[in-house]
Amino acid sequence: MSTTDGPLALGSGGGLATPPMGVFARPRDTPGWRGWVTTVDHKKIGIMYGVAALFFFLIGGIEALLIRLQLAAPDGKLLSADLYNQVFTMHGTTMIFLVVMPIGAAFMNYLLPLQIGARDVAFPRLNALSFWCFLFGGVVLNSSWLLGGGADGGWFNYAPNNGVIFSPTHGIDFWNMGLIITGISSLVGAINLITTVLNMRAPGMTLMKMPVFTWMSLVTQFLLLFAIPVLTSAQFLLMFDRLFGARFFDVSAGADPLLWEHLFWIFGHPEVYIMILPAFGVISEIIPVFARKPIFGYPFMVFSGIAIGFMGWGVWAHHMFASGIGPISVAAFSVSTMFIAVPTGVKILNWLATMWGGKLKFSAPMLYSIGLVTMFTIGGLSGVTHAVAPADTQQTDTYYIVAHFHYVLFGGALFGFIGGWYFWWPKVFGYALGDRSGKANFWLLLLGFNLTFGPMHILGLQGMPRRTYTYRDGYGFNFWNLVSTVGAFLIALSFLVFFWNIWNSRRKAVAASKTRRLTMAGDPWDGRSLEWMLPSPTPVHNFDVVPTVTVLDDFWHRKYGEDEQGRLVRIAATEDVSQKGDATDVHLPSPSYWPLVLAFGLPWLAYGLIYNLWFCVLGVICIIAGMYGWIMEPSTEPGGEHDDHHEPHPTDASGDAAATTEEAALVD
Amino acid sequence: MTDLVDPHVSNAPGDPADAPDPSHGLSHVTSTGISNEKLAMWIFLGSECLLFGGLISTFLLYKGQTAGGPELHDLYDIAFTSISSFVLLMSSLTMVLAVSAIQRGDDRALRAWLLMTALLGSVFISGQVYEFKEFLNEGLGFTTSPASSAFFTLTGFHGAHVTIGLIMLISTMVLSLRGRITQQKAEAVEIVGLYWHFVDVVWIIVFTIVYLIK
């Protein structure tokens, strides 16, 4: 988009701007693919997160199907032990770091600024950097498949099995470097989104008027902020061990393998909540809309989320009940783990209470939300059974655990996210996904999901260990493994329905409107939060005027009020309280190449450390060039460099800027 | 880490392009009243605490694991390291003076104090390099033992942070020379200062844990 001077003019000019300072030009008119690689628009970045995550989901999904094929019958011969170990390691790593986390990031990037009434995130270029780091981290991780094989130590990569002696290929190096790079992405993203939510809320949007999704995202970002550096520090130790001969995990020199376990799970348990809390947020937006009631107990929803965030730091050693940490630690972590079920249970019951007495409409997003509530409950209950530490010594490292965390992360996080896709698809792409196909998609997924992971409870209790490339006849494992494999293919089929639905719905919408630039009503679900007052798809500048917020669910209350009897009545037509998206005087941050250039240096650092330090030189050049360009890049804003005196943007409240600022105090 | 340097540096020249609408150009118009850049630095430093937390825990676990190599406490020259620690602490003072100079609008004093800060920081880094070299001569290499690996990693990470701080200080000086750090931009210096003070505080903890506690 071009804003060298004058008002915003979409896609008007061509070529590059003359560099105002004679240093670096900043791209301005950006059609086609260049518009995507140079974008700093949180919406485009959100979409790119989603697309990349779906691509990695295909890879991780194929890995999952390979695992299920191998285990469909006893003594499977499809994969060798070596390959199987790589496949399950990469499946776990991919699904966690390259699928569930970035899908969460996709929702947060797209929605947070809209839900708090902001034009963009606090640091748009850092936002682009986050995305590119995530993408390149994923590429480094997966490039191991082409460069000698993937990591083979499990996603948790316990020491000393992750050492060079026990894993002599470079797989674990790729794993290590790839995740350090995605860690940079998460860290930069966390700083950016926390700043955004704390600092850029619309006038009147106090913390306790933020939508629940925004709240859960904020908690998630704080968890990332503090959890990622712990993993990064552990990964640096591992990198020094593997590449430079350090002795952090050399037992013969007196090292203690439990160091890795502790560091990994201090990261690893908050990580679980990093994955699930955004999905909790998503369905907390969906359920009220389709129940036509406000969320039940908003403060409880918010504070239980915060409580989960805090308690998530005190439970990590429940991954280590069998590791010999001593009965006092085991008892303490056992009890703390049980009590984290309390705030989670509050959420479940509050969702049900939101539905209670409502007028429920089972559109696809609602079905997925109920899917989350029920499936997550199953995962939560099995979670309580292995918080009982003595029982966990029977359950841990068996398929019972595999069942548990798939109910939590697939039945929980992914169900919520898919519901979110159906819910916000119109807002993002200007057309709705077919509801009938969406329902078919849901029931097929629900069936496939339960067939795949339900039997794993039984397998685990019958003693089938995890991470085994084969099992024997005569152990009672055959039937349920076969069922599970059939279920896995039903899941695959349900995703085919999903992709077909995307294609087909778009085809129909294009045919109906005779244009490829699809638009539709801004508020198709009779929504509650601010993003629904915008046209669909969201205009590049988000808000024509920044809304002034007075209550929770502000947009809803602009549409509906109460009559004398306290009944809800419409007080304004949706069109009258929606924005037209036709503002022309909005200055937007200009696109930039530099986040991409900077992030592009990181994979070369990784390859350099693994193969040849000369690659590092290339990487460092990219990084320095990226930073220098970043700093020297001129603004394309009218008035240029030193101009600090812009008029504050108009808000829809009649009052001056100073007054609205005061309304936006930290808490109400 | 390097990529995280840019928000404040990039804002030092007053690049408003990074600050979108409600706040840009009017950096005090934020919901909290704290500018985005300063808030981001505080948040970043929160994260850094956990990074050093991980490394410090590692050191505490391993400091006695010498695998037949030299004991760390036999090699320490506490007097020497105390002096270099004192030098680093003094640089926090000069940093405060630099911030106060630019808040008064005194460009020359700003540059002088920044230079002083950078010099003191460089003295500290030189001391660390010298110390590392001495340890190597005494037979304590990076790969000698878990204790030595943990020692060099922890102090090395801190040294890298100081080095990044030095780059930030020098960049700020250069920008000031070009006239791009005005009194209105004093906050940019303040943000660099936040980072610098954080690195100093971490050193006090590291120095206590690594050198003073047996």
Place this chain on the structure above:
Amino acid sequence: MNARARSRVLKLAPVLLGVVLVTASCASDAPQTTLKPKGPAANTINNLINPVFGVAGIVFVAILGGALFVALKFRAKDDTDYDEFPNQVHGNFKAEIGWTIFPAVILAAVGVATVVTIFDLAQKPPPEAVQVEVIGQQWWWEYRYDLDRDGTYDEIITANDLVIPAGQEISLQIRSRDVIHSWWAPALNGKKDAVPGRTHPLSIEADDPGEYIGQCTEFCGLSHAEMRIKVVALTPDEFEAWTANQVEEFEAPTEERAAAGWAAFAGQCTSCHRLSGMTDPATGGEFEYPAVVNQVSGAAPNLANFVTRTTFAGAKFDLRKDTEACRELGQEWASTEEGLEQCLNRTDLEAWLRNAPAQKEMAAGPVPHPTSRGMNNFNLTEDQIDDLVAFLITLK
């Protein structure tokens, strides 16, 4: 549409119910199951978890049933109904406090029971308990017995089968020589990790004589799936006899084939394997074993009394054929010519000697080197293999 949604919801109910029922009644032919404890520790765990499963089951039915009920009862009948607003309830502080406190109380009860059980299970075994050191390495388990209770586990060194007396408490000290493993025989007790550099205690006891199987449950690399565990519980008398036989010293065989086998063994196999208690006829004393440098763990199974075991190669293969008749013979299956003839799993043993890495996934490499894990292919001739088998079956 709503009717259809309803019928779909109803169709789902039996599926979920089915899952519950099947979980509750697991298949009977599962020898590694956690649900049929055969020893006091496993019983304690079972008695703790069964009520928790019950409570979880009730909550499961309540929440899923509740969700189903709410979904059916409060569904909008049609679009006009949907457009009529329900009562706009924002919350109910009392109810929410209630469902914060109520689960917390239930969990507190579970927590108390759990903590009590944790410390119960962590009690030190009595001093008269049989003392066994359990050492995991890629990908087999070594068991060393301290019979004279001098703190060194050197009287019996065996592998794959952990032989114990039934009805007595066994004190295991679990260690590892390379990576983290986890020792688990679900019928007897929960698992405990074998962490290199650490020793972790675990007590087991089998109520009755019999065989109890398990396997390594901490991912430990290539053949993690085939690092199996077998606990053989004998009657106290049988155990007495077994130990007496194990500690007895013996001479290298003199019969021609077996002697040739010993020669081959001494020439090649002793670079890793040991035969504790065997006198070398050449010297009249113990054989001078070289240091084991070709294995990461620095050890290979000690093959003394080899054919008193029922499995080999990390318990991946049966040494004693797994038939009813052979199982009857117990650990002494090879003590008679007839038993040996009938029950020796010669096929797998010869295949193992022919090309071990083809029989089990290992990181042995073409030439033994310090990072080898597992047995190599030594390109033995069929004659050598026959000789070796003839030698091995003398190790009774």
